[in-house]
Amino acid sequence: MHIPDGIVPAQVCAAGYGLTGLLTWYSLRQINKQGDPSANVPKAALLTAAFFVASSIYIPIPPSSVHLLLNGLLGVVLGYFAFPAILIGLFFQALIVGHGGLTTLGVNAAMMGLPALLAYRIFRLRRLLNSKSTEPFIIGLFAFLGGALGLAIAALIFTAVVIATVPAEFNAQAEQAAIATLTISHIPLAILEGVFTAMLVLFLQRVRPELLEGNS
């Protein structure tokens, strides 16, 4: 779900960079409120590298395989560091693998980073349940919502950008069919992403709970 260079008009690229600037400023402001921000830089950087590498893991569903977006999981694990992490991850993806692009870096970062921040807020919502918030079922449920909605919102933004920038002379019926297919195909993917996020968060909670502590 990366928009490559040359597909969207310059105005969309500029708007993407504007929104990304705003979201970066907001995330850094929140990070600076958390005491010594430099203490978390190595942790966030190494986890960014780990997430970047982990995005190459495929889930086998014969005869093919599915690859996860991980933006919701990033939000749940990294909190406000998720946005800079996504921005950096996409920057390296454009440079190393040729996924996405440099002019569309802003659009792609906003498309994946905004849902990641929302996933983080959703995961934190469980604190409203007070004593129940540490129960595995509740942690899993909110992690599922964060992961599933992270992908679903990113897919919606992607669809909106595609609709807004598709050539005017494009066959309307073909366009509607393509959008419907795109939307429907993302429903099972969102569920899978949610399940994977919930299982991984519960694994981390069991094995290394302090990894989630900063964001709980």
Add this chain to the structure above:
Amino acid sequence: MSLAKIETYVAGRSPLHSWTPRLKLVSLGLLMFAFAAIRQLPLVLPMLGVTASIYALSRLPLSFLLQRLRYPGLFILMVVLVLPLTSGDTVLWQWGPVALRQEGLMSMSLVVSRFVCILTLGFVLLGTTPFVTLLRSLRSLGLPTLLADMTLLTYRYLFETADMLSTMQRSMRLRGFGHTRRRWFSLHKKDLQRLVGLMGTLLIRSYERAERIYTAMRLRGYGRLKQPPAQPKADAGSLLLTAIVIAIAIAFFTTELLT
């Protein structure tokens, strides 16, 4: 492919190599945006011409570009190949239900040309500037310290983390993961649990390593020294190149807006 391979030719002696990095970043960035703004077919040829001239001036071998364009090029072709078949009313050629349409063909040429030109400029920028210098230039242009530090540390540990994952995946395969025949369109809970374990372990190992790295960085004074990034002064050649490239970018912008 790694960034280290992209940096194979950064030690060259072309005008693009000696261009002051900060000015190169701004000028080529502006030109990339000017190319992204092009919507008229007559501007495609000048765009390809400017890109080819800049690439020739960089003295990077053609194989460097072709190697890097191959994978993203295939991806974009998959995305836009549908355009000539579905977009527009003027049919150029028809075979049964399949019709080749002029408007779609024009849109496809425009998208592919823009894509190739923007990507080529990106590779010129990266192929002629060391990554750390590029990051320093971004810092001097206002990139926040936290982002710069995170980018540098991610870059430093990216390939080691990739090696770690590859070793872990190899051990999984040696222990039988992926060798069992599965029914089509079925997802097994055990497969998912093993992949969760794989990703979770990768995250935990990175987290533990980060704690050790942070301690080492603190001992070396990280977070106490605030040094503004030093920038080399721009020479006459760099200023001339900057003026030419920015003038070309503005010319593309104005032609696109006025015609």
